[in-house]
Amino acid sequence: MTLMSRKNLIGLIVPAALILITALAACSKPQEPAPPWKVIDASTLRAMMASDKELAVFNTMSELECRDHRIPGTRCLACEDVENNPSILPPDKGRDIVFYCESAGCYRSCRAAGAAVKAGYRQVYVLQGGMPAWKQSGYTMESIERIPRGSIQSIRAPALKQMLAERKDLLLVDVRSEYLYKEGHIEGAVNIPMHRLSSSYAEIPLDRTLVLVDDRGFRTFLAGSYLEMKGYRVMRLFGGMQDWQAMQAAK
Amino acid sequence: MTIEARQRQKGLRAGLLLLAVFAVLCLPLAVSAAQDCRFCHDEPLYRVDFNKSIHAGNGCTSCHVGITDVEKHRDGKEKPAPVDCGSCHQEIAKEYRNNFHYIQEDFRCSDCHRNIHAIRQDKSKNVKLAIIEKCTECHGNADYTTSGHGEAVLKGNQDAATCSDCHGLHNTRVFHTSLEQYPAEAREFYTQKCKRCHADSAMMKRNNLSDKMVAYYEGTYHGKVQELGYPAPVAGCGDCHTKHNILPKEDPRSSIHPDNLEANCGRCHAGFHSRFLSYQAHPDYTDRAKYPALYVTFLFMGALLIGTLAFFWVHTILWWRKVYWEHDRMEREGLVPPSVLATGEGLQQVERFSVKYRIMHVLLVISFFTLVLTGFPLKYAGAEWAATITRLWGGAHMAGLFHRGAAFLLIVGMAYVSLESLRFLFPRGEGKKGWLSRLLGPDSLFPNLKDLQDFKGMIRWFFNKGEPPKFDRWTYWEKFDFLAVFWGMFAIGGSGILLWKPEWSSYLVPGWVMNIAALVHSEEALLAALFIFTIHFFNTHFIPNKFPMDRLIFTGTYRLEELKEQRPLEYERLVAEGRLETMKREHPSIPLKLISATFGLGSLLLGMFLTVLIVWSLLVS
Numbered sequence: 104m105t106l107m108s109r110k111n112l113i114g115l116i117v118p119a120a121l122i123l124i125t126a127l128a129a130c131s132k133p134q135e136p137a138p139p140w141k142v143i144d145a146s147t148l149r150a151m152m153a154s155d156k157e158l159a160v161f162n163t164m165s166e167l168e169c170r171d172h173r174i175p176g177t178r179c180l181a182c183e184d185v186e187n188n189p190s191i192l193p194p195d196k197g198r199d200i201v202f203y204c205e206s207a208g209c210y211r212s213c214r215a216a217g218a219a220v221k222a223g224y225r226q227v228y229v230l231q232g233g234m235p236a237w238k239q240s241g242y243t244m245e246s247i248e249r250i251p252r253g254s255i256q257s258i259r260a261p262a263l264k265q266m267l268a269e270r271k272d273l274l275l276v277d278v279r280s281e282y283l284y285k286e287g288h289i290e291g292a293v294n295i296p297m298h299r300l301s302s303s304y305a306e307i308p309l310d311r312t313l314v315l316v317d318d319r320g321f322r323t324f325l326a327g328s329y330l331e332m333k334g335y336r337v338m339r340l341f342g343g344m345q346d347w348q349a350m351q352a353a354k
Numbered sequence: 355m356t357i358e359a360r361q362r363q364k365g366l367r368a369g370l371l372l373l374a375v376f377a378v379l380c381l382p383l384a385v386s387a388a389q390d391c392r393f394c395h396d397e398p399l400y401r402v403d404f405n406k407s408i409h410a411g412n413g414c415t416s417c418h419v420g421i422t423d424v425e426k427h428r429d430g431k432e433k434p435a436p437v438d439c440g441s442c443h444q445e446i447a448k449e450y451r452n453n454f455h456y457i458q459e460d461f462r463c464s465d466c467h468r469n470i471h472a473i474r475q476d477k478s479k480n481v482k483l484a485i486i487e488k489c490t491e492c493h494g495n496a497d498y499t500t501s502g503h504g505e506a507v508l509k510g511n512q513d514a515a516t517c518s519d520c521h522g523l524h525n526t527r528v529f530h531t532s533l534e535q536y537p538a539e540a541r542e543f544y545t546q547k548c549k550r551c552h553a554d555s556a557m558m559k560r561n562n563l564s565d566k567m568v569a570y571y572e573g574t575y576h577g578k579v580q581e582l583g584y585p586a587p588v589a590g591c592g593d594c595h596t597k598h599n600i601l602p603k604e605d606p607r608s609s610i611h612p613d614n615l616e617a618n619c620g621r622c623h624a625g626f627h628s629r630f631l632s633y634q635a636h637p638d639y640t641d642r643a644k645y646p647a648l649y650v651t652f653l654f655m656g657a658l659l660i661g662t663l664a665f666f667w668v669h670t671i672l673w674w675r676k677v678y679w680e681h682d683r684m685e686r687e688g689l690v691p692p693s694v695l696a697t698g699e700g701l702q703q704v705e706r707f708s709v710k711y712r713i714m715h716v717l718l719v720i721s722f723f724t725l726v727l728t729g730f731p732l733k734y735a736g737a738e739w740a741a742t743i744t745r746l747w748g749g750a751h752m753a754g755l756f757h758r759g760a761a762f763l764l765i766v767g768m769a770y771v772s773l774e775s776l777r778f779l780f781p782r783g784e785g786k787k788g789w790l791s792r793l794l795g796p797d798s799l800f801p802n803l804k805d806l807q808d809f810k811g812m813i814r815w816f817f818n819k820g821e822p823p824k825f826d827r828w829t830y831w832e833k834f835d836f837l838a839v840f841w842g843m844f845a846i847g848g849s850g851i852l853l854w855k856p857e858w859s860s861y862l863v864p865g866w867v868m869n870i871a872a873l874v875h876s877e878e879a880l881l882a883a884l885f886i887f888t889i890h891f892f893n894t895h896f897i898p899n900k901f902p903m904d905r906l907i908f909t910g911t912y913r914l915e916e917l918k919e920q921r922p923l924e925y926e927r928l929v930a931e932g933r934l935e936t937m938k939r940e941h942p943s944i945p946l947k948l949i950s951a952t953f954g955l956g957s958l959l960l961g962m963f964l965t966v967l968i969v970w971s972l973l974v975s
Contacts, residue, residue: 171460257494
């Protein structure tokens with residue numbers, strides 16, 4: 104487009120824009136306050152880790168997930184554990200500490216970072232985009248104890264609903280946090296939060312087919328593979344509670 | 355020594371020699387790589403199956419690197435590094451970096467390629483089927499496997515889409531569509547996937563399907579907004595045909611089966627009458643049997659477009675020829691038009707357009723350009739310039755808002771003009787008396803017998819067969835310009851209002867009328883734009899005695915001499931009725947002239963530029 108016509112276009116837009124400006128001003132969203140921690144991208148984290156071999160970088164997923172795959176040289180510390188007991192963090196509150204998790208939204212790392220800031224840590228960082236961003240940058244991962252991937256059937260919410268009505272041998276296992284479970288869960292579901300799964304799985308009876316339920320359907324695959332390895336028959340809810348609630352709301 | 359034994363010895367010696375050469379060259383590699391590993395790892399998988407596999411030529415250590423000392427490894431003190439398939443399969447590894455399974459579940463190659471040590475190249479393998487089998491190990495998608503594409507693949511169709519044809523194989527994208535994350539990206543991505551096969555003529559012919567559906571879809575509002583690069587607010591293929599349960603409309607399970615249409619359209623549209631459902635999502639205008647009303651409209655609009663433009667273009671060319679030749683003759687003979695040489699009273703400015711009408715014209719220009727600049731990018735959504743202009747507006751949504759705003763301005767203006775026209779015909783106090791003579795009188799913009807005579811006179815003048823006709827207040831082409839806006843408002847405005855909120859319109863007209871409305875809106879817009887940018891611009895800018903512009907419509911006044919020259923009958927009437935005195939005005943001020951020139955020439959340049967873009971798109975398509 105030539106400069107001339109662009110000028111003309113702008114000249115024409117301006118009067119019309121004035122009419123709409125008030126409407127637009129009403130639509131614009133207010134700015135969210137900046138979080139009390141610093142956000143860094145994957146390449147920055149990599150550079151920080153290279154220059155400081157002792158840098159404390161924490162994977163805030165459950166131990167089971169973290170041991171399966173994590174950024175090399177980082178430590179496993181579930182965000183629930185940080186929240187419950189921030190004293191498990193390194194004692195020097197002036198040192199850099201970094202949190203990351205498995206989703207681009209970084210919900211868990213932010214919760215851990217929030218707890219650290221509250222506990223008095225002054226140099227708290229969160230990896231922007233989490234592990235997905237790290238992986239997409241092409242950086243490698245490490246496995247301490249890899250869970251063999253199983254063939255975990257995923258079932259969609261409507262199919263699960265039908266299945267629950269027809270079959271009596273199913274056991275719904277909700278792996279979300281206790282808080283979310285208390286807020287609302289599928290009728291009959293038992294709660295074993297992800298971060299306690301590796302220590303408490305033995306409580307689950309072996310004679311039932313498990314249907315794993317999580318928040319959005321991202322975490323039940325690995326949990327399912329883990330439980331399959333331990334001898335359980337496992338299925339998982341595709342899309343997690345979010346899909347289930349969407350189905351319920353649609354009715 | 356028997357011959358046999360001697361030969362054996364010779365053979366032994368040769369064998370030893372060969373062995374020595376082999377040992378020197380290959381042993382450190384091959385023996386440690388294969389023999390040593392299999393000494394411990396002696397399962398049949400590694401001893402037998404691996405040797406028949408596609409990777410048999412590679413030793414164990416070409417994948418399992420990092421063992422420096424076999425003894426340390428045997429004692430569990432040295433473990434091989436994780437296998438990096440990407441060291442050979444670089445392209446796939448690059449693609450895989452964005453794979454959803456890797457990003458979210460940390461899948462590694464061998465999680466899908468489980469029999470990696472025994473993997474063979476099997477040309478007879480039904481790859482599409484194998485992919486379905488692999489994906490459904492976890493994704494038991496009954497929607498897909500029992501219908502449409504899946505069913506066809508299972509029956510052996512090699513054209514039908516298997517999982518990876520839409521979702522990618524090693525580059526399965528991070529679209530968690532069930533969570534409605536990235537809805538715009540997912541819609542764009544999957545619609546492109548559908549188009550790739552469904553626009554493939556050979557493939558569609560083989561499967562007895564139409565290859566035109568993609569083009570027809572691209573001709574609709576849904577398709578055009580999508581093509582313009584704004585897939586978020588409009589239906590892509592999967593929005594109506596669903597993602598996995600893709601079936602022909604005759605099948606009761608199909609989302610596009612008549613019984614399911616209300617729910618189907620209702621996923622995006624709300625509050626419509628069931629008549630809405632007769633809208634055609636990808637109609638063929640040229641199919642007379644299937645879409646008779648659309649076909650007739652298509653022909654009518656085409657004929658109107660070509661007929662009107664052809665008529666006025668010929669008129670314009672003849673006119674230009676005459677004026678240019680005449681201009682040339684006068685130039686050669688040193689003659690100048692009397693209006694240029696005007697002195698005394700001839701220099702007096704007289705009013706032709708009052709401030710009110712000048713403002714209305716400016717508003718009309720602004721509204722028209724806004725409509726063209728927001729509407730035509732959609733009409734020619736595939737063109738490069740269309741995306742650029744839409745970006746300047748701030749996206750398709752903003753462009754749509756401006757389009758509606760400008761349309762509102764135009765409709766209000768038009769309503770006002772209609773009111774004015776009625777007031778002209780039925781002035782206060784006079785009622786109906788004499789309305790017909792006012793309608794056909796010299797101050798009216800309604801065509802009359804004199805216009806026909808003037809037209810004939812102009813044609814004669816074009817061909818040097820006589821003097822130009824003497825005009826009164828309005829020429830026949832000005833009347834056409836004025837009345838064309840009325841027709842245009844009926845066609846574009848009417849269809850535009852129907853399309854504004856199609857759900858509500860469905861309470862007035864059935865859905866298929868929306869198809870017609872869309873066609874009329876688009877074609878009439880093309881006619882209007884080309885008419886204004888070529889014919890109207892010729893009348894007011896390019897005719898040699900007005901070049902580069904006639905500022906009359908902006909300043910409102912011209913010389914008395916010009917009035918005499920261009921509209922002699924009006925002049926005579928004004929003198930006879932004694933009204934000329936009341937028409938006299940001051941000479942327009944410098945700022946007004948400057949603003950007029952800027953606005954008028956700016957409009958001209960923009961219009962010409964848009965004409966080039968439109969013609970370019972017409973030629974390309």
